[in-house]
Amino acid sequence: MTAAILTVEDLSVRISGLHILQGVSFTVAPAGVTVLLGRNGVGKTTTLRAVVGLTPAGGEVTGRVRMGERNLLDRPTHRLVRDGLGYVPEDRCVFAGLTVAENLRLAERRGTTPAYDQVFALFPELERRGRQRAGSLSGGQQQMLAIGRVLLNDNRLLLVDEPTKGLAPKVVTEVAEVLERVAETVPVLLVEQNLAVVRRLATDAVVIDAGRVAWSGDARDLLAEAELTTSLLGVGSAEAHPPSPAVARKDQLT
Numbered sequence: 001m002t003a004a005i006l007t008v009e010d011l012s013v014r015i016s017g018l019h020i021l022q023g024v025s026f027t028v029a030p031a032g033v034t035v036l037l038g039r040n041g042v043g044k045t046t047t048l049r050a051v052v053g054l055t056p057a058g059g060e061v062t063g064r065v066r067m068g069e070r071n072l073l074d075r076p077t078h079r080l081v082r083d084g085l086g087y088v089p090e091d092r093c094v095f096a097g098l099t100v101a102e103n104l105r106l107a108e109r110r111g112t113t114p115a116y117d118q119v120f121a122l123f124p125e126l127e128r129r130g131r132q133r134a135g136s137l138s139g140g141q142q143q144m145l146a147i148g149r150v151l152l153n154d155n156r157l158l159l160v161d162e163p164t165k166g167l168a169p170k171v172v173t174e175v176a177e178v179l180e181r182v183a184e185t186v187p188v189l190l191v192e193q194n195l196a197v198v199r200r201l202a203t204d205a206v207v208i209d210a211g212r213v214a215w216s217g218d219a220r221d222l223l224a225e226a227e228l229t230t231s232l233l234g235v236g237s238a239e240a241h242p243p244s245p246a247v248a249r250k251d252q253l254t
Protein backbone atom coordinates (compact mmCIF):
# COMPACT_ATOMS: atom_id res chain seq x y z
CA MET A 1 0.00 0.00 0.00
CA THR A 2 1.30 3.49 -0.87
CA ALA A 3 2.20 5.66 2.11
CA ALA A 4 -0.33 8.30 3.10
CA ILE A 5 0.49 11.96 2.44
CA LEU A 6 -1.19 12.92 5.74
CA THR A 7 -1.82 10.87 8.87
CA VAL A 8 -4.13 12.16 11.59
CA GLU A 9 -3.90 10.25 14.87
CA ASP A 10 -6.10 10.66 17.92
CA LEU A 11 -6.85 14.31 17.14
CA SER A 12 -8.78 15.97 19.91
CA VAL A 13 -10.04 19.58 19.91
CA ARG A 14 -11.77 21.45 22.73
CA ILE A 15 -13.14 24.93 22.15
CA SER A 16 -15.06 26.98 24.71
CA GLY A 17 -15.60 23.92 26.90
CA LEU A 18 -16.90 21.82 23.99
CA HIS A 19 -15.07 18.57 23.21
CA ILE A 20 -15.61 18.83 19.44
CA LEU A 21 -13.14 16.20 18.17
CA GLN A 22 -12.65 13.25 20.50
CA GLY A 23 -9.82 11.22 19.03
CA VAL A 24 -10.17 11.49 15.26
CA SER A 25 -7.83 9.25 13.24
CA PHE A 26 -7.62 8.89 9.46
CA THR A 27 -5.18 9.03 6.56
CA VAL A 28 -5.15 10.97 3.30
CA ALA A 29 -4.04 9.06 0.21
CA PRO A 30 -1.09 10.46 -1.77
CA ALA A 31 -3.29 10.90 -4.86
CA GLY A 32 -6.90 11.74 -5.60
CA VAL A 33 -9.53 13.42 -3.45
CA THR A 34 -10.22 12.31 0.11
CA VAL A 35 -13.56 13.77 1.16
CA LEU A 36 -14.29 14.58 4.78
CA LEU A 37 -18.00 14.12 5.34
CA GLY A 38 -20.52 14.37 8.15
CA ARG A 39 -23.66 16.15 9.21
CA ASN A 40 -23.66 19.86 9.98
CA GLY A 41 -21.61 20.83 13.01
CA VAL A 42 -19.77 17.52 13.51
CA GLY A 43 -16.34 19.14 13.25
CA LYS A 44 -15.18 18.98 9.62
CA THR A 45 -13.96 22.57 9.53
CA THR A 46 -12.53 22.14 13.03
CA THR A 47 -10.49 19.20 11.70
CA LEU A 48 -9.02 21.18 8.77
CA ARG A 49 -8.27 24.16 11.01
CA ALA A 50 -6.51 21.95 13.55
CA VAL A 51 -4.38 20.36 10.81
CA VAL A 52 -3.26 23.75 9.52
CA GLY A 53 -2.78 25.27 12.98
CA LEU A 54 -5.70 27.69 12.89
CA THR A 55 -7.76 26.54 15.87
CA PRO A 56 -9.26 29.67 17.51
CA ALA A 57 -7.32 31.21 20.41
CA GLY A 58 -8.07 29.38 23.66
CA GLY A 59 -8.83 26.13 21.82
CA GLU A 60 -6.93 23.05 22.95
CA VAL A 61 -5.57 20.59 20.38
CA THR A 62 -3.94 17.23 21.16
CA GLY A 63 -2.93 14.24 19.04
CA ARG A 64 -0.60 13.94 16.06
CA VAL A 65 -0.87 15.10 12.47
CA ARG A 66 1.97 13.88 10.28
CA MET A 67 3.05 14.86 6.79
CA GLY A 68 6.21 12.82 6.33
CA GLU A 69 8.03 12.51 9.63
CA ARG A 70 6.93 15.83 11.08
CA ASN A 71 4.16 16.37 13.59
CA LEU A 72 2.40 19.38 12.08
CA LEU A 73 0.86 20.33 15.41
CA ASP A 74 4.31 21.43 16.60
CA ARG A 75 4.78 23.89 13.75
CA PRO A 76 3.34 27.34 13.03
CA THR A 77 0.94 27.77 10.13
CA HIS A 78 3.29 29.81 7.94
CA ARG A 79 5.88 27.02 8.07
CA LEU A 80 3.27 24.40 7.13
CA VAL A 81 2.21 26.48 4.16
CA ARG A 82 5.81 27.03 3.12
CA ASP A 83 6.36 23.25 3.34
CA GLY A 84 3.55 22.64 0.89
CA LEU A 85 0.29 22.49 2.84
CA GLY A 86 -2.15 24.60 0.84
CA TYR A 87 -5.36 25.74 2.58
CA VAL A 88 -8.49 27.19 0.99
CA PRO A 89 -10.73 28.24 3.90
CA GLU A 90 -14.51 27.98 3.94
CA ASP A 91 -15.04 31.75 3.95
CA ARG A 92 -12.52 32.28 1.10
CA CYS A 93 -10.78 35.15 2.96
CA VAL A 94 -9.91 37.22 -0.08
CA PHE A 95 -8.90 40.84 0.60
CA ALA A 96 -12.03 42.68 -0.50
CA GLY A 97 -10.38 46.10 -0.84
CA LEU A 98 -7.51 44.83 -2.99
CA THR A 99 -7.65 43.98 -6.67
CA VAL A 100 -7.52 40.41 -7.98
CA ALA A 101 -3.90 40.95 -9.10
CA GLU A 102 -2.95 42.33 -5.67
CA ASN A 103 -4.56 39.36 -3.91
CA LEU A 104 -2.50 37.03 -6.07
CA ARG A 105 0.68 39.04 -5.60
CA LEU A 106 0.31 38.74 -1.81
CA ALA A 107 0.58 34.96 -2.16
CA GLU A 108 3.92 35.14 -3.96
CA ARG A 109 6.87 33.70 -2.06
CA ARG A 110 10.39 35.04 -2.10
CA GLY A 111 12.82 32.68 -3.84
CA THR A 112 10.18 30.82 -5.88
CA THR A 113 8.57 31.49 -9.24
CA PRO A 114 4.80 31.87 -8.88
CA ALA A 115 2.87 29.65 -11.29
CA TYR A 116 0.78 32.39 -12.93
CA ASP A 117 0.59 30.42 -16.20
CA GLN A 118 -0.97 27.45 -14.46
CA VAL A 119 -3.38 29.60 -12.44
CA PHE A 120 -4.51 31.64 -15.45
CA ALA A 121 -4.89 28.47 -17.52
CA LEU A 122 -7.27 27.12 -14.87
CA PHE A 123 -8.97 30.47 -14.24
CA PRO A 124 -8.77 32.73 -17.32
CA GLU A 125 -11.21 35.06 -15.61
CA LEU A 126 -8.66 35.95 -12.92
CA GLU A 127 -6.36 37.31 -15.61
CA ARG A 128 -9.16 39.27 -17.28
CA ARG A 129 -10.32 40.72 -13.97
CA GLY A 130 -6.87 41.56 -12.60
CA ARG A 131 -7.80 45.18 -11.87
CA GLN A 132 -11.18 44.48 -10.30
CA ARG A 133 -11.51 44.73 -6.52
CA ALA A 134 -11.96 41.27 -5.03
CA GLY A 135 -14.90 42.47 -2.92
CA SER A 136 -16.90 43.16 -6.08
CA LEU A 137 -16.39 39.65 -7.51
CA SER A 138 -19.24 37.15 -7.46
CA GLY A 139 -19.08 34.34 -4.90
CA GLY A 140 -17.88 31.92 -7.56
CA GLN A 141 -15.18 34.31 -8.78
CA GLN A 142 -14.01 34.84 -5.18
CA GLN A 143 -13.80 31.07 -4.77
CA MET A 144 -11.70 30.83 -7.94
CA LEU A 145 -9.42 33.56 -6.55
CA ALA A 146 -9.09 31.73 -3.21
CA ILE A 147 -8.12 28.50 -5.00
CA GLY A 148 -5.92 30.26 -7.57
CA ARG A 149 -4.01 32.07 -4.84
CA VAL A 150 -3.04 28.75 -3.24
CA LEU A 151 -2.06 27.22 -6.59
CA LEU A 152 0.50 29.96 -7.28
CA ASN A 153 2.91 27.94 -5.14
CA ASP A 154 3.86 24.28 -5.12
CA ASN A 155 1.73 22.18 -2.81
CA ARG A 156 2.18 18.67 -1.49
CA LEU A 157 -1.41 18.58 -0.22
CA LEU A 158 -4.40 20.87 -0.56
CA LEU A 159 -7.04 21.31 2.16
CA VAL A 160 -10.23 22.75 0.66
CA ASP A 161 -13.21 23.61 2.87
CA GLU A 162 -16.68 23.64 1.26
CA PRO A 163 -15.68 25.33 -1.98
CA THR A 164 -19.17 25.08 -3.51
CA LYS A 165 -21.06 26.53 -0.55
CA GLY A 166 -23.60 29.15 -1.60
CA LEU A 167 -22.77 28.93 -5.30
CA ALA A 168 -25.19 28.63 -8.23
CA PRO A 169 -25.37 25.15 -9.86
CA LYS A 170 -23.43 26.21 -12.95
CA VAL A 171 -20.62 27.63 -10.83
CA VAL A 172 -20.66 24.53 -8.60
CA THR A 173 -19.94 22.52 -11.75
CA GLU A 174 -17.09 24.86 -12.73
CA VAL A 175 -15.50 24.61 -9.28
CA ALA A 176 -15.84 20.81 -9.35
CA GLU A 177 -14.17 20.69 -12.78
CA VAL A 178 -11.27 22.79 -11.56
CA LEU A 179 -10.77 20.64 -8.47
CA GLU A 180 -10.88 17.53 -10.63
CA ARG A 181 -8.03 18.92 -12.75
CA VAL A 182 -6.06 20.09 -9.71
CA ALA A 183 -6.37 16.65 -8.11
CA GLU A 184 -4.62 15.10 -11.11
CA THR A 185 -1.37 16.54 -9.76
CA VAL A 186 -1.93 17.33 -6.05
CA PRO A 187 -3.79 15.22 -3.48
CA VAL A 188 -6.78 17.00 -1.95
CA LEU A 189 -8.51 16.72 1.41
CA LEU A 190 -11.93 18.19 0.69
CA VAL A 191 -14.84 19.10 2.96
CA GLU A 192 -17.90 19.06 0.74
CA GLN A 193 -21.64 18.99 1.43
CA ASN A 194 -22.84 18.67 -2.16
CA LEU A 195 -23.29 14.96 -2.73
CA ALA A 196 -23.13 15.24 -6.52
CA VAL A 197 -19.73 16.94 -6.21
CA VAL A 198 -18.66 14.22 -3.77
CA ARG A 199 -19.72 11.54 -6.27
CA ARG A 200 -17.78 13.23 -9.01
CA LEU A 201 -14.54 13.85 -7.14
CA ALA A 202 -14.15 11.54 -4.18
CA THR A 203 -11.74 8.64 -4.34
CA ASP A 204 -11.66 8.09 -0.57
CA ALA A 205 -14.07 9.14 2.15
CA VAL A 206 -13.87 9.79 5.87
CA VAL A 207 -17.10 10.31 7.81
CA ILE A 208 -17.07 12.08 11.16
CA ASP A 209 -19.87 11.59 13.66
CA ALA A 210 -20.11 12.36 17.36
CA GLY A 211 -16.51 13.59 17.52
CA ARG A 212 -14.98 10.45 15.98
CA VAL A 213 -14.48 8.80 12.62
CA ALA A 214 -17.57 6.71 11.98
CA TRP A 215 -16.47 5.30 8.61
CA SER A 216 -13.50 5.51 6.26
CA GLY A 217 -12.59 3.78 3.03
CA ASP A 218 -13.17 3.78 -0.71
CA ALA A 219 -15.70 6.52 -1.51
CA ARG A 220 -17.47 4.28 -4.04
CA ASP A 221 -18.22 1.74 -1.32
CA LEU A 222 -19.86 4.41 0.81
CA LEU A 223 -21.86 5.98 -2.01
CA ALA A 224 -23.02 2.62 -3.36
CA GLU A 225 -24.61 1.74 -0.02
CA ALA A 226 -27.78 3.77 0.22
CA GLU A 227 -28.55 2.69 3.78
CA LEU A 228 -25.03 3.40 4.99
CA THR A 229 -25.01 6.83 3.34
CA THR A 230 -28.38 7.61 4.87
CA SER A 231 -27.41 6.53 8.37
CA LEU A 232 -24.03 8.29 8.34
CA LEU A 233 -24.86 11.45 6.46
CA GLY A 234 -28.57 11.91 6.93
CA VAL A 235 -29.35 12.07 3.20
CA GLY A 236 -32.37 10.31 1.75
CA SER A 237 -31.88 7.04 -0.09
CA ALA A 238 -32.94 8.68 -3.40
CA GLU A 239 -30.02 11.10 -3.19
CA ALA A 240 -27.68 8.36 -2.11
CA HIS A 241 -28.21 6.41 -5.32
CA PRO A 242 -25.61 7.27 -7.95
CA PRO A 243 -25.07 8.66 -10.44
CA SER A 244 -26.45 12.04 -11.33
CA PRO A 245 -24.63 13.67 -14.24
CA ALA A 246 -25.59 17.17 -13.17
CA VAL A 247 -23.85 18.65 -10.17
CA ALA A 248 -26.84 20.24 -8.50
CA ARG A 249 -27.57 21.77 -5.12
CA LYS A 250 -30.50 19.50 -4.36
CA ASP A 251 -28.03 16.86 -3.24
CA GLN A 252 -27.01 18.92 -0.23
CA LEU A 253 -26.21 16.93 2.89
CA THR A 254 -28.17 17.96 5.98
Ligand SMILES: Nc1ncnc2c1ncn2[C@@H]1O[C@H](COP(=O)(O)OP(=O)(O)OP(=O)(O)O)[C@@H](O)[C@H]1O
Nearest residue numbers: 015016020038039040041042043044045046047056
Ligand atom coordinates in the same frame (compact mmCIF):
# COMPACT_ATOMS: atom_id res chain seq x y z
N1 LIG B 1 -14.82 29.15 17.86
C1 LIG B 1 -15.79 28.34 18.30
N2 LIG B 1 -16.40 28.55 19.49
C2 LIG B 1 -17.37 27.73 19.93
N3 LIG B 1 -17.82 26.65 19.26
C3 LIG B 1 -17.26 26.40 18.08
C4 LIG B 1 -16.22 27.21 17.53
N4 LIG B 1 -15.86 26.70 16.34
C5 LIG B 1 -16.64 25.62 16.13
N5 LIG B 1 -17.49 25.44 17.17
C6 LIG B 1 -18.49 24.38 17.31
O1 LIG B 1 -17.85 23.17 16.98
C7 LIG B 1 -18.75 22.31 16.28
C8 LIG B 1 -18.09 21.88 14.98
O2 LIG B 1 -18.01 23.00 14.10
P1 LIG B 1 -17.45 22.86 12.62
O3 LIG B 1 -17.56 24.20 11.98
O4 LIG B 1 -16.12 22.23 12.67
O5 LIG B 1 -18.48 21.83 12.00
P2 LIG B 1 -18.67 21.38 10.49
O6 LIG B 1 -18.79 19.91 10.50
O7 LIG B 1 -17.62 21.97 9.64
O8 LIG B 1 -20.08 22.04 10.20
P3 LIG B 1 -20.78 22.52 8.83
O9 LIG B 1 -21.02 21.31 8.03
O10 LIG B 1 -22.05 23.12 9.33
O11 LIG B 1 -19.87 23.52 8.18
C9 LIG B 1 -20.04 23.08 16.10
O12 LIG B 1 -20.93 22.69 17.11
C10 LIG B 1 -19.61 24.51 16.29
O13 LIG B 1 -20.67 25.29 16.80
